[in-house]
Amino acid sequence: MNRLPEEKPLEVVRNEIRADAESARSRAPAQPARKPPKTASNTAPAAALRDEFSIPELSQAHFTSFLEQAFAALLRRPPDPAGFDAQMRLLVQGRSKIEILGNLRWSPEGRDIGVRVPWLLPRYVLAKCMRIPVLGYLLEWIVCLGGLPRIVRHQRAADTYHSARHHEVLSAFRGLQLELEAARTEIARLASGKVELGQRLDGLNDRSVQLHAEIERAAIDARELRHLVLSMNHWLASLRQNLSALELAEADQARHADALHADIASRVLALDAGRPARLDSWAQQLAGMLPAGAQVLDLCSGEDWLARLVGNGIEATGIDTNTEVGSRARSAGLSITVAEPAEVLARTADGSLHGLTALDAGSLLLNMPVSSFLAAVRRVLSSGGILVLGSGRAPASIASRLQGRANVELDTEMLRQTLLAGGLVDARPLPAADGTVCIVARNGGPKT
């Protein structure tokens, strides 16, 4: 089934109409009591079955009605176009109705049917005789002369009839004149309306022209705006590309710097022959202080320290700012994250660590006030958790120096006092074999 444009499918509409029809049928008031039907007035079929007609009966109708009645009565059928045309032509030529009736009655078809019309035959023969040249003319003269009084009577009746008809026609004509007058008035009114409509149409046309001009202007503005937007878009895309290139270059440069700093730091630290033993000693001592599987976070102490913590059974995670250091530590299988220590401490959950180490506390405190550092330490360490701070060199402090920053010089006592002042307890030096110390302290409990 087809669909209506942008409308319900036609089948849906049809179903709705069906439902509505049922609903209307049920809600409609009852049908009015039917009046008895009128009796049909068409009697033609009954007439056609009669076997006898009188001449006045058949000839009282006029023109086409006469022919139709004659065909129906004498041939019992409607006139066929050819037959109708032929008999009509005779009537128009002034032949008598008697002759037409005779033509039909004594046609082969009429003879077969054989309807009786008393006195038609002699009058038909007489009418036909009048068609004989010369003799027929004289005969018609005689017949007309004989029937002159009757013709005159008919003439008088016809005069009266035509006078009455003439009067009716005149009345109708006057009526028509009045209607014509009214029609002319209406036409005049419509004509004036047409002029007014024309003026309004002109006005509308003018407004339409203005509107079109404005639309055209708006279209030009829109095109210009579109051009500008496209240009800006292009410019923004270029800018984004340039920024990306700059960012890439900067990142590249930072990677190069990190690699350089890491390389320098490892060279410098390699010169410190006592560092491995020192770190081993501290790591072993620290492991002794912590429970098995203790969680320890190291801040920027170098991957060698991280490796030693792990080597002593500690679950150590390192934080370093140098991407190269991070990369090397991960290559060695250590857990390390490249990030700012202050940010990592801020994100670490309260009391989640058993230990925190920072062997290069000087470089740490370059980027983080000591008060913030101590507060963070106390928050992230569990109660009794261990803090180890050293003042030695690590890759971070070496990198700081390379970046031109001053080194924060811390002596161990100063560190110890700082930690005690910060609320940690049991702050004491943790000596190595070569005599180097770092400071170890415990988190005493929640900060008051």
Added chain:
Amino acid sequence: MKAAILIPVLTSKDAVGADALAMASILEELGIETRVFCQSASGVERKTYPPERLPQFAGGPRDLVIYHYSTGWPAAVELLGRCRGFRIIKYHNITPPEFFSDVSADYEIACRKGRQEIATIATLGCELYLGASAYNLRELERAGMPVARGGVLAPFHRVAEIVEAEGDVALIKQLTDGSHNFLMVGRVAPNKGHLALVDAFDAYVRGYSADARLIILGKIDPRLDRYTTAITGRIDELDLSDRVLWIEAASEAQLKAAYLASHVFMLLSEHEGFCVPLIESMAVGTPIVAHASSAVPETLGDAGLIWEERDPWLYAASAARLFGDDALRAAMLERARLRYRQQFSVEVLRERFTRFLEPVL
């Protein structure tokens, strides 16, 4: 080459006459000398000739004869048998006599004779048979016409003249009083379904709104008085006399006015060979609700609401829906205009007619 149009009675205003005259004009525009042969003519300016002269004018092997078959006429069969050129039968259909059985014995006999002639015409061996619709063509096929010689050509019509005509202002004024107008156009004959139309109109008045008018526009034939009386009797029974307007012998302006002022064209006819008023409605823009009988579905297509059932409430509900559903009405009218333009405009019909003539041109 000469061309002859053969038609029993030529009247400019009936559908068959309009078709015949249009064909004659087109043939002349194609440069073919053309004459119209008929027994009688009325209201036609064109000169016509007696049928018996046809073989003398266009009976040669290179001539063309087109017979418009719409009534029984034995003389035509005899004339066609005497022509040796390209013979075309244009079949407009003949109403089955059963429709007239209780109405008019004259019409019943005339229609029976006319339909009895179908087999003779179909097997006459003419070179081309054109049905005004596929429905008509199927009748010829069933009567023995060779299928390969058949084609469909809708009748040429005077719809463009109606569209261009000025409507009768007084009638429009009379009809635009706020009532919904139901229109039926067609001669008052028993196959046209006027009784069912009155029932549907009554259903609308009782079920939806009493502000409605039924306009029955068409020639009233005194010989079908029994049928006309049955219609008026039904109207009286249903107490609808005040709501029914009869317009007999309408002028072009009145016809246009009736289409313009009507809200629905409702056709419940039971037999149509094509139905020109449908395409008049399509062209002028009157929504259509119709009963799917004979050639009506084919002519209407999807340009109106059409029902197989005869239930008057369906037609009443369809009219009510069209009155209230602007989108549906607009869509129907758009389709109707499109269908008229694509299928039934004179330009389209002319192109199809010329294509059918290609073998002889």
